[in-house]
Amino acid sequence: MSHIYVLDAGVLFSSWTIKVPEGTFATTSSVLDEVKNRPSKVRTEILTLLDRLQEDFATPESIKAVRLAADKTGDKSVLSEVDIEIVALAHTKKSLGMKTTLVSTDLAVLNTARHLGLTILDPSGRFKHEIVWSLKCPACYHKSSSKAKELECPVCGTIMRRVVHRKRKSR
Numbered sequence: 118m119s120h121i122y123v124l125d126a127g128v129l130f131s132s133w134t135i136k137v138p139e140g141t142f143a144t145t146s147s148v149l150d151e152v153k154n155r156p157s158k159v160r161t162e163i164l165t166l167l168d169r170l171q172e173d174f175a176t177p178e179s180i181k182a183v184r185l186a187a188d189k190t191g192d193k194s195v196l197s198e199v200d201i202e203i204v205a206l207a208h209t210k211k212s213l214g215m216k217t218t219l220v221s222t223d224l225a226v227l228n229t230a231r232h233l234g235l236t237i238l239d240p241s242g243r244f245k246h247e248i249v250w251s252l253k254c255p256a257c258y259h260k261s262s263s264k265a266k267e268l269e270c271p272v273c274g275t276i277m278r279r280v281v282h283r284k285r286k287s288r
């Protein structure tokens with residue numbers, strides 16, 4: 118069975134795909150829309166890959182699973198709909214018994230995918246550990262486990278910041 122690499126827009130724009138001689142690339146229609154709206158030089162390079170690139174869709178079940186996972190890790194506030202769909206596509210492929218790797222350089226995308234037990238690859242090599250986020254007040258250091266994007270500190274009213282709550286070793 119051929120290995121499937123699910124790619125986000127950042128990876129499609131990079132030269133990473135050139136280094137992968139075998140396997141199939143898959144992405145969502147919303148990522149393809151982003152790619153098609155870029156300048157022609159990049160577009161031409163992408164089009165040459167199209168015979169290896171398939172447009173595919175995540176199931177509603179997978180989208181739901183990704184939202185739940187992102188809620189738990191605290192990544193939900195920084196993930197776009199496009200991000201959620203790309204993680205969900207990898208989740209759908211895996212659910213169908215396919216050998217899938219999600220390739221992305223977006224740390225929130227990688228973190229959520231890791232939490233779901235998906236195989237991930239970060240060509241930039243920046244992703245090291247699975248992270249669980251929490252909020253911390255920069256003024257009085259009050260901590261909150263809330264996953265809200267913007268929360269006023271219940272003690273002093275300052276807008277709280279996202280901080281690393283917990284790291285897990287890479288598998």
Ligand SMILES: [Zn+2]
Nearest residue numbers: 254257270273
């Ligand atoms: Zn405070």
